[in-house]
Amino acid sequence: MEDLKKGPWTPEEDSLLFSYVSIHGEGHWNSVARSTGLKRTGKSCRLRWLNYLRPNVRRGNITLQEQLLILQLHSRWGNRWSKIAQFLPGRTDNEIKNYWRTRVQKQAKQLNCDVNSQRFRDAMRHVWIPRMVERITATSSPLSSLPPPCIDISTSTSVVFETTWANPNDNNFPANVSASSSDVSDLTAVDGSGWDEGFGSEWLEGDGVDSLESLWTEENICFLRQQLFD
DNA sequence: AAGATACGCAACCGCTGCGGA
DNA sequence: CTCCGCAGCGGTTGCGTATCT
Known part of the structure; x- marks a missing residue:
């Protein structure tokens, strides 16, 4: 209670937390804080683990594909960052949220x-995203960079964006999404295959495409501005 | 070179939902 | 049923760094 530490984590604290979770697993964050002697709240320990210490966590260099996917998923679910993060392996909700805001x-x-x-x-939906899809297909090898079926780029404008803009509470979610709206299983391809079937996270790792400049180039902004105010 | 400003990210805060007593 | 503690989520803040003037 008293004597709680705040602010940036030290390497020593990271080490304590990492060892504890490696041995005992995730969860019971308040016990973690007590058992390790860390003067941090359970919340703080959880956050540090999820956003930084967790194995396979990826930070920085959000690829073009990932950016596109964020736009698409945000269009569907709005600010449901943790849900969006489920579709970007290794990315945290915090990072996606920061990306969106900044x-x-x-x-x-x-x-x-x-x-x-x-x-x-509307501009995003009708102009920007199709344009990005076009760029990705133009710069990627045909097979390795196919996106998951649920956002099949060949039909993305009709499949993903035919629907109204996301109100997460709207029951009329995209037709290619299964009725259950609670989980990763939400995003199920029309043919019934899921995220993990046939398409792994390699799509998101971008074979060479991630070296492209960000989506938000001056050129694209000008283009979009023209479309918006025509 | 130095101060001001903008930016990006890590971490905190408050709220909500859930499960157990 | 209600209370309490905990986990998780999304919004916000604060600080370090980069860029500008």
Whole structure:
């Protein structure tokens, strides 16, 4: 209670937390704090583990494919970051949230749009995303970079974006999404195959495409601005 | 070179939902 | 049924660093 430490974690604290979780597994975060002698709240331990210490966690260099997927999933679910993160292996909800706030919202501001406005959403849906898909297909090898079936790029504008812009509470979620709306199983391909079947996370790792500049180039912004205000 | 400003990320805070007593 | 503690989520803040003037 008293004497709680806040702020950045030290390597010693990381080491204590890592050893404990490696041995005992995740969960029971308040016990972790007590047992290790860390003067941190259970919440803080959990967050540090999930966002930094957890094996396979990936930070920085969000690939073009990942950016595209974030846009698509956000269009479907809104600010449900943890849900979106489930589809980006190794990425945390915190990182995706930061990406959205620092990149996407910034660009919306440049376009004098509210990121939640219909105008921005429509531009994203009809102009920006198809354009990005086009770029990805143009720069990727045909097989290795196919996205998961649920966002089949060949039909992405019709499959993913035919639906209304995401209200997470809207029951009329995309037709290619199964009725259950609680989990990763949500995103099920039309043919019944799931995320893990046939398409692994390698799609997200981008074979060479991640060396491309970010989605948010001046060129794209100009293009979008033209489309928006035509 | 130095101060100001903008940016990106890590961490904190408050709220909600859930399960057990 | 209600209370309590915990885990998880999303919004927000604060700090270190990069860039600009």
